[in-house]
Amino acid sequence: MSVMRYRENPLISVNDVEPSRDDFHVVGVFNPGVAKLGNQTILLLRVAESPNSVNRNSVLTPSMNFDLSSPAMTVRSLDRNEPGLDFSDSRGVFIDNRMIALTSISHFRVARSDDGRHFEIDDNIRFLPQNRAEAWGIEDPRITTINGVYYITYSAVSENGVSVALATTTDFTEFKRESCILPPTNKDVVLFPETIHGQYYALHRPAPSDIGTPDIWVSTSPDLIHWGNHRYLAGVREDSWDSQRIGAGAVPIRTKDGWLVLYHGANRENQYSMGALLLDIDNPGRVMARSRVPFLKPEESYETNGFWGAVVFSCGAIVEDDTIQMYYGAADQSIAGCEVPLKDIFDTF
Amino acid sequence: MSVMRYRENPLISVNDVEPSRDDFHVVGVFNPGVAKLGNQTILLLRVAESPNSVNRNSVLTPSMNFDLSSPAMTVRSLDRNEPGLDFSDSRGVFIDNRMIALTSISHFRVARSDDGRHFEIDDNIRFLPQNRAEAWGIEDPRITTINGVYYITYSAVSENGVSVALATTTDFTEFKRESCILPPTNKDVVLFPETIHGQYYALHRPAPSDIGTPDIWVSTSPDLIHWGNHRYLAGVREDSWDSQRIGAGAVPIRTKDGWLVLYHGANRENQYSMGALLLDIDNPGRVMARSRVPFLKPEESYETNGFWGAVVFSCGAIVEDDTIQMYYGAADQSIAGCEVPLKDIFDTF
Numbered sequence: 205m206s207v208m209r210y211r212e213n214p215l216i217s218v219n220d221v222e223p224s225r226d227d228f229h230v231v232g233v234f235n236p237g238v239a240k241l242g243n244q245t246i247l248l249l250r251v252a253e254s255p256n257s258v259n260r261n262s263v264l265t266p267s268m269n270f271d272l273s274s275p276a277m278t279v280r281s282l283d284r285n286e287p288g289l290d291f292s293d294s295r296g297v298f299i300d301n302r303m304i305a306l307t308s309i310s311h312f313r314v315a316r317s318d319d320g321r322h323f324e325i326d327d328n329i330r331f332l333p334q335n336r337a338e339a340w341g342i343e344d345p346r347i348t349t350i351n352g353v354y355y356i357t358y359s360a361v362s363e364n365g366v367s368v369a370l371a372t373t374t375d376f377t378e379f380k381r382e383s384c385i386l387p388p389t390n391k392d393v394v395l396f397p398e399t400i401h402g403q404y405y406a407l408h409r410p411a412p413s414d415i416g417t418p419d420i421w422v423s424t425s426p427d428l429i430h431w432g433n434h435r436y437l438a439g440v441r442e443d444s445w446d447s448q449r450i451g452a453g454a455v456p457i458r459t460k461d462g463w464l465v466l467y468h469g470a471n472r473e474n475q476y477s478m479g480a481l482l483l484d485i486d487n488p489g490r491v492m493a494r495s496r497v498p499f500l501k502p503e504e505s506y507e508t509n510g511f512w513g514a515v516v517f518s519c520g521a522i523v524e525d526d527t528i529q530m531y532y533g534a535a536d537q538s539i540a541g542c543e544v545p546l547k548d549i550f551d552t553f
Numbered sequence: 554m555s556v557m558r559y560r561e562n563p564l565i566s567v568n569d570v571e572p573s574r575d576d577f578h579v580v581g582v583f584n585p586g587v588a589k590l591g592n593q594t595i596l597l598l599r600v601a602e603s604p605n606s607v608n609r610n611s612v613l614t615p616s617m618n619f620d621l622s623s624p625a626m627t628v629r630s631l632d633r634n635e636p637g638l639d640f641s642d643s644r645g646v647f648i649d650n651r652m653i654a655l656t657s658i659s660h661f662r663v664a665r666s667d668d669g670r671h672f673e674i675d676d677n678i679r680f681l682p683q684n685r686a687e688a689w690g691i692e693d694p695r696i697t698t699i700n701g702v703y704y705i706t707y708s709a710v711s712e713n714g715v716s717v718a719l720a721t722t723t724d725f726t727e728f729k730r731e732s733c734i735l736p737p738t739n740k741d742v743v744l745f746p747e748t749i750h751g752q753y754y755a756l757h758r759p760a761p762s763d764i765g766t767p768d769i770w771v772s773t774s775p776d777l778i779h780w781g782n783h784r785y786l787a788g789v790r791e792d793s794w795d796s797q798r799i800g801a802g803a804v805p806i807r808t809k810d811g812w813l814v815l816y817h818g819a820n821r822e823n824q825y826s827m828g829a830l831l832l833d834i835d836n837p838g839r840v841m842a843r844s845r846v847p848f849l850k851p852e853e854s855y856e857t858n859g860f861w862g863a864v865v866f867s868c869g870a871i872v873e874d875d876t877i878q879m880y881y882g883a884a885d886q887s888i889a890g891c892e893v894p895l896k897d898i899f900d901t902f
Contacts, residue, residue, distance in 0.1 A: 390736065410714065410737045431781060433733065
């Protein structure tokens with residue numbers, strides 16, 4: 205296994221990003237979508253911010269209010285000593301295992317690079333939560349290029365659940381909201397870069413509420429907006445590196461042996477690693493191979509010490525000369541990159 | 554309020570239905586889909602069966618195995634004294650609040666009536682679980698008639714979750730599986746009987762896993778197979794008769810004031826009652842009115858004493874002369890019917 209992490213890692217850190225408001229600070233810049241625009245590498249950054257706090261006994265939870273004539277950020281203060289409230293997970297506040305608020309709110313920003321390692325972040329912020337389904341933030345974008353249009357799938361989070369939204373851009377300057385393409389609870393959606401037998405394909409990751417586990421499903425669409433023919437594709441594996449939850453990361457990569465899908469898996473210790481699936485080129489509903497072991501595990505300090513957990517979590521990659529350049533969120537806090545020869549990923553099958 | 558329950562209630566009971574196998578017994582016949590075929594009233598019955606048991610210390614859980622060359626029923630025996638297994642809900646076996654097996658498996662049967670009160674059940678069983686997504690059974694059908702075709706939406710249950718499937722028929726003799734139209738966890742899907750501005754519409758009820766509550770969403774489709782534009786429509790209401798979960802029941806009924814949607818709501822005591830929503834005739838994504846109080850609550854003995862809970866749960870209704878004939882499952886065990894003048898439902902708004 206010869207994963208080469210970039211020497212410059214982490215490529216983008218919290219300190220590289222200006223908060224969007226004076227009364228907020230950036231707690232994480234991570235899980236970026238990846239695309240090529242001309243010769244440049246584009247990262248669509250997930251920037252998570254929290255309200256500045258002066259009181260250690262309270263937790264502030266931000267959300268957007270779209271019921272007003274003009275949308276406004278609202279911040280709730282929750283008392284750490286309030287009975288029944290659970291603050292043990294730094295990402296949110298829970299009552300009876302149900303999340304009632306997030307401690308941060310995310311939006312997207314664009315970063316551009318000529319060499320794939322040094323990024324400049326756009327000053328303008330043009331991709332903020334925009335409707336009620338996004339009131340708690342937008343997260344974890346994936347970008348698929350089809351006929352010159354960049355299709356961005358991402359998690360839209362609100363008190364009504366985590367759904368999947370689709371937006372488009374041609375220049376990463378103007379973004380257009382298209383639709384909510386999958387209802388809650390769903391995330392980790394990647395669109396295939398071409399039609400197969402006249403249909404668009406997507407992988408997604410429903411999280412069932414009572415029966416079932418967080419597994420990867422496959423679906424088809426005539427138009428990228430309306431989705432059907434949902435089928436179970438691949439599930440968590442007991443006693444494996446991907447035993448607790450899985451989800452597709454990068455857009456499927458066409459290889460001569462099949463569609464290569466990089467995906468994350470979490471184990472019982474909530475350690476997130478990256479492995480791969482190989483799908484039939486003519487029928488992505490058929491799994492041909494799957495990583496016995498991950499090709500990337502959280503090992504470096506920036507991957508194990510951050511906002512949350514020991515995490516490598518990719519939302520995008522680029523292939524050149526049989527080598528994958530993969531970008532990933534590290535410990536829900538910063539962004540790193542690595543290069544992996546395709547054959548080394550195939551060696552995990 | 555003048556709900557008239559049929560004198561003949563329950564219209565269909567467990568004893569009216571022959572089990573599909575000698576080694577099974579019927580535990581419930583309930584939650585039927587409703588349609589008119591010529592002058593006849595059709596009920597598509599959900600028949601739930603359990604394996605016959607001789608050992609009081611074990612619980613038998615049935616499921617279909619579709620991985621064999623020909624599908625076969627398999628029955629697992631679980632020891633009531635096994636640590637970690639939770640048998641407190643008669644409907645299933647749980648580990649840590651996750652259902653690992655059902656104690657019954659459901660299929661559909663057709664019943665026909667000339668007067669809407671006395672039903673004959675077809676001898677032939679033509680609508681059984683048919684694929685892996687249905688391995689734990691098929692449940693709670695709703696029937697929408699569009700251009701002479703009956704579209705049946707129902708819950709497909711398996712170890713991979715509760716998804717929504719679509720089947721069609723023109724005669725209730727031959728049924729055709731169309732597709733899985735919504736991934737887990739989702740149920741309570743009703744299709745509108747006509748297109749609106751060129752789009753098909755559906756109501757559905759995702760059950761989010763971590764954020765959100767079991768609420769009703771609305772979506773559109775160009776072809777009834779692929780669904781998108783998912784939007785939150787109406788949620789549970791604290792301290793109300795519908796505080797814990799809700800879901801559309803009968804196919805939306807066109808009235809001069811808007812689309813009338815009969816829906817079930819469960820309160821904190823898991824009592825299921827029936828109320829209604831009124832939706833904008835041109836934009837079903839807009840709620841115009843909602844029942845302050847249910848128009849039907851479980852009160853009769855067959856509604857309060859059955860397989861599970863105090864439940865009235867409708868999957869279908871017919872409108873004639875400003876009166877609704879509603880059929881409903883009673884206590885997850887038998888089928889009842891009632892008549893309600895439209896104006897009495899509007900009085901609950």
